[in-house]
Structure formats: C-alpha cells, structure tokens
Amino acid sequence: MSYVQHDKEYARDSRYLTTRITADGRDGFPVEPGRYRLVVSRACPWASRAVIVRRLLGLEAALPMAIAGPVHDERSWTFDLDPGGRDPVLGIERLREAYLARDPEYDRGITVPAIVDVPTGRVVTNDFARITLDLSLEWTAHHRPGAPRLYPSALREEIDAVNGPVYADVNNGVYRAGFAGSQRAYAQAYERLFDRLDRLSERLRGSRYLVGDTITEADVRLFTTLVRFDAVYHGHFKCNRQKLSEMPVLWAYARDLFQTPGFGDTTDFAHIKRHYYTVHDDINPTGVIPVGPDLSGWLTPHGRHALGGRPFGDGTPPGPVAAAERVPAGHMPVRR
Structure with a gap:
C-alpha cells in the first residue's frame, strides 16, 4: 500500500508485519525446514531481493516458494500462474486470504514478499528488509555448503x-x-x-x-x-x-x-x-x-x-x- 501526502510527495506505507522467524523461535516462529512458504512475484523488486538471497544461500528446499502472477488488482496478488488459479500448497487464490487469516481486520498493504506459516495458512511477516537479513542470519543451519556471507558482522555497519x-x-x-x-x-x-x-x-x-x-x-x-x-x-x-x-x-x-x-x-x-x-x-x-x-x-x-x-x-x-x-x-x- 502507498499513498501521496498532502504536499503531493509520494510516501510508502511501511506498516509491515514485523514478526520474525528465528533460530530460537523467540517470536513464536522457529526456523523449521518446509514449514513456511515464501510468496513472491518476480515483477516486484522487494520480492526479488528475497528470491535472490534464497537462491544464493541455497534455501530452496528449506523454504519453498510460491510465485504469484505479475499483476494484481486493489484486492491483492493472485496465483494465476498455478493450475486452477490456486497455490497448490496453501490452496488459496489470493494472497489476501493469508493476510486475513492472520488478522481478519487487516487494513494495510497486501505486499510481497510474504512468508506464510503453512500449517495455519497465516502470514508471519512481510517485512521485506528484515526477511533477507534473517535468511542470512537465522537460517544458517540450512544454508548450502559454500553459501556466501551476505551480511558478515565485520561489514554490517x-x-x-x-x-x-x-x-x-x-x-x-x-x-x-x-x-x-x-x-x-x-x-x-x-x-x-x-x-x-x-x-x-x-x-x-x-x-x-x-x-x-x-x-x-x-x-x-x-x-x-x-x-x-x-x-x-x-x-x-x-x-x-x-x-x-x-x-x-x-x-x-x-x-x-x-x-x-x-x-x-x-x-x-x-x-x-x-x-x-x-x-x-x-x-x-x-x-x-x-x-x-x-x-x-x-x-x-x-x-x-x-x-x-x-x-x-x-x-x-x-x-x-x-x-x-x-x-x-x-x-x-x-x-x-
């Protein structure tokens, strides 16, 4: 979701779902291979970050990916690339369904990337800036051999x-x-x-x-x-x-x-x-x-x-x- 302020300058709505998936599960969502589904669109630059980092780190098996179509309407991204227009794992036609499963009163942007908890069908996070950092720092047990260090501590600042x-x-x-x-x-x-x-x-x-x-x-x-x-x-x-x-x-x-x-x-x-x-x-x-x-x-x-x-x-x-x-x-x- 985005909007234009009264002075006609564009401003991005940054009210993201900031729940994190971590190695120790401190937010209630521990890193578990196969439990979550990364929902992206290849059209979106914010989602493309997650696609690239996931591939560089070799997390394809640990974090399966759903690819939404390149267009959306005012309601949300759709899974029109999949047979029957439904994601084969989540069973939904629109990403909006996973957001409403998390919060029936959800009134913010239906954005990608989003990580969905498959057992509950609920979005865990759409905090795109944090998602890629956590893939580097929290999912290390599932990185491929030879995975690069994309956010090394010595260079982090x-x-x-x-x-x-x-x-x-x-x-x-x-x-x-x-x-x-x-x-x-x-x-x-x-x-x-x-x-x-x-x-x-x-x-x-x-x-x-x-x-x-x-x-x-x-x-x-x-x-x-x-x-x-x-x-x-x-x-x-x-x-x-x-x-x-x-x-x-x-x-x-x-x-x-x-x-x-x-x-x-x-x-x-x-x-x-x-x-x-x-x-x-x-x-x-x-x-x-x-x-x-x-x-x-x-x-x-x-x-x-x-x-x-x-x-x-x-x-x-x-x-x-x-x-x-x-x-x-x-x-x-x-x-x-």
Missing part, C-alpha cells in the same frame, strides 16, 4: 550505512519520482535519485562491489532497482536523465551481477514490464506494454573482473536453477 541512502534515494526514489503529485515533488525526487546514482558510480569506479570485495546484501538491494531501470523506471517513472546503459560504471556493475548465478537467472523481464505498465493505470491508462528495450546488452562483457574481488568469497556459486523455478524462455535476454 558499513552495509547498513550504504543501504540507508540507497533505499531512500534509489530503491524508493524511483517511486517518489514516478508517483509524484506535483512538478516540485517530482523534480526533487529526480534530483535525489540521480545525485545518488552519481555517487554510487564514483564509489564503484574502483571497487567491484559496494562493500568489501564480495557480494553482500548491499549489492542485492541496489541490483533489483538497476535491473528494472531501462525497462520501466526510465520511461514509466520519468527517471530519464540517462538510461542505465548510458551510465558506464553502473551499467558494467549491473551486468557483472546479472551474469552472476542467482541474479540474472531469477530476473523475469516480461513479468516486470507487464506489472508496471498494466497495474499503474493512472500513469499508463492505455495499458500498452513497451516492446523494448533490447535486452541482449545484459549478456555483453562487463570488464569488472579487472577490479579483483571474489563474488562468493570463500564460498561457491549456487547450482543450476531448479526446473520448477526457471524463468520462462522468452522472458530473459538472449545473445545476438
């Missing part, structure tokens, strides 16, 4: 310091521009966004990753916005000073991550475009979905290896994507 402005100015900044209710609010969001992207370019000019010499939570959070930039945010949200492909450092950085297992192989450009250009009918009333952009550039050489760094540190890349979770053919770039 720096990661948090990077994530704060990236969220405010970039992740949420594109929405602040796209849903601005006045020229002034739009211009302010636009300037903040590109000022931050310029700063990130400088930071990444001599460093392969945002913090340290391996992939961390910070890279995951920035990537999910960058990968949507040219396909959606540049035109649909009027973030059009430059395309990502016209910002050399960030474009190379994003391609480096895209070509790393766990990132590009979980990205569904068809779902991304269908979601934004269909659901936001106040911005795009015709519902026409752009044919472009050309995606083949995502597979071109990036040259970032010259900066050193080890994507997975002392760990290893994840294995192939499970057949049931592969992004459909035609939804990803192909080499020309």
